[in-house]
Amino acid sequence: MDLVTLWFWLIALTFTLYFFLEGFDFGVDILRPLLAKTEAEERALVGTIGPFWDGNEVWAIAAAGVMFSTFPVWYGTLFSGLYPVFVIILLSLLMRGVSFEYRNQVDQQRWRNFWDWTSFLGSLLPSFFWGLTMAKLIEGLPVNADERVLGSFADVFTPFSVVGGLATLLLFTLHGANFLLLRLHRDTDLYRRARAAALFWGALATVAILAFVVMGYVTEGLFVSFGVLPWLFPLAAGLTLGSIWYGLTRGLDVFAFLMSSLTIVFSTVTVFIALYTRGVVLPSTLDPAYSLGLRESASQPYTLVLMTWVGAIFLPLIIGYQIWNYYVFRERVRPDEGGLNKGYD
């Protein structure tokens, strides 16, 4: 495998890890207003992702940073081409990131309500728009001969991209619910509500993802370019999705969470396989000749070699200490015994 291919897949890896990790903390925040009935429960739900969300979010910055250095043309064209989308994602992440820290600084219900809203919208909007961005990567943007993207914000919304956004949003919600099943004490009401939510949102997610797969196949020719086993990944995604239902109904929480994780992994990888097998990182809807080619968008070999060393040293290290972080905070959260010196002192 040459370095261009390697870095293409490492970018795929960072995006996959990002959606897998931040997927559940987005999901928890989207579910928070639906699940929490009391302030203690609200706090418990924040507590399930408290030590993790920040580290998860950095994977988005890593994806962008790695893309910048190894595929500058792809990065520049995609990010300027989807300018309004990224503005929405950024503003959402700005307000959301602060909400965790600021929510409990002032003891007023109105203050807390404000931050609950910002973290809800701050998770909902990026979930939808990241999904939309991924759908746009398959569908393509109106890229002209100068690698510039034409068109307006309204053009971003096509049936395929909207379904992609909704599917991602619902999948993250399901993923968040599954994560809660791992993080909440089993003998609480909150846990039971999270389970019901997982079943309900899981059903909706299944419908949305199936719609996305069918639309991708019919209108975008997705999977056609995959070669020998075009149905392997979507089939795997379908299987994992179906087995979530199995896991949830039998109380296999870890299994259900693993399956929603795999669904995210397979869906993200599917997007990147579609690009890779076409040899294109960003298709042009104006003229296929204007599409950004995989090789033409990449950095020169020297930069890629340098980045390979950097990646080889730091990626395992980062993954290592993030796993340790999860291990340290592995205990389940219980809302009924909220104390003062616990966790915060």
Next chain:
Amino acid sequence: MDFDVLGLSRFQFASTSIFHFFFVSLTVGLAFLIAVMETFAFVRKDRAHVYANMTNFFGHLFLINFAVGVVTGIVQEFQFGMNWSQYSKFVGNIFGVPLALEVLMAFFLESTFIALWWFGKDRLRPAIRLASIWLVAVGTQISAFWIVLANGWMHHPVGYEVVGDQAFLTSFPAVVFNYKAWLYFLHVQGSAWTVAAFLVLGVSAYHLLRKQDVEVFSRSLRIGLVFGAIGTVFSATSGHRAAQVARYDQPMKFAAMEAQWETSTSPAPWSAVALINERERRNDFNVELPYLGSILAYNSLYGRYEGMIPLQERYERLYGPGDYIPPVTWVYWNFRIMVGLGMVLLLAAFGGLFLWWRKRAGLDDTRWYLRLLLFTVPLPWVANFCGWITTEMGRQPFMVYGLLTTREGVSANSSTEVLIGLVGLWVVYLTLIGLDLYLLTVTARAGIHHTPEAQMLAAPPPNYGGPGFQDYERRN
């Protein structure tokens, strides 16, 4: 400035960077201060509770800032592609590397270990907790290093080769050992320490004036003084050197900082106050101090430097026709405010050290000095703000000095899009700054007994339970 895509994008970039740095300068400096405080808590077992209280109190202030620093950093990273895609394509090969290194070496470290440090109080051994805060502190410095290195490259591009429409990296060591970048790094680092030190000084002074928790705050005052002295000396010396270096690698910026239109005499005077007439390219009024110009530029009583008018001709020969004179009034005045405030802060820090040496414990009772410290808290921020304006505006019209103009680097967005994005960012940023200042003030004034727990009586934090927690209960 015109409100076309270029003007709006520049305005957006400037806003994003300044807002980001508003939070980050405090984070970078305070992380180190807190790591030192916690080290004292760890080493000085006899006074562990004093230092633990100090760490918790300033740690709380730190956290209020930290999250905003992280999220504004995302905007910082994304906007290269969003607003400056032509720039990204031109230099991504080179500029992207330090940026990616920043994320991989620093951002993950900071965001993971800050959570371990803060939430892990009831489950990590003290040594591991101490290591966590040191990793956060080191992470913030690494982060500052790479981003300033990237910025330094734009001011003084090295180790590259332009082939076709892209700049290619030829030597990564040249980029890493870029002398300009190192000067900028020391300068930014020094100013970040100054920001944090004067916040600690101001807050400590506030409580000492009210005789609250003297045990804690007289110690934090002394830690702050040491940091303040180091920070101001670092920024002053590296800043002085950076200005001298600009004389030969960015002569136009240097001339603009001094509002020097014609080539100076030797010895050169230094302009203290000038009324600049940019249209007619002269100063209508100028108060000059003799010799000081040469001293600043050469550390010598003799030496002349080029003015903007001859430089304009030289730049036209080098880079083709165009206007190469930056917005002189902005550069000139922001430079002066920065230097002036830097001097005030340097004096304030060393004045404190002098009082400490002369009066020992009496420092806590020197009320005029403590009152003075209350007013110095915002000054490092203002100085930083002016410094960024000076250096970034002084570089205009270049984005990468001598290689790419700002106009060439901008994305082909519609101005409406950029305007809407800009308005959105301003609304959010102003909200965040307002809330940040409000919470910092409330928390700082309330003192060490006003921990988050006290605020959250009605809203207790989650209980993680488990064995680690029971150990903690027993210990307390």
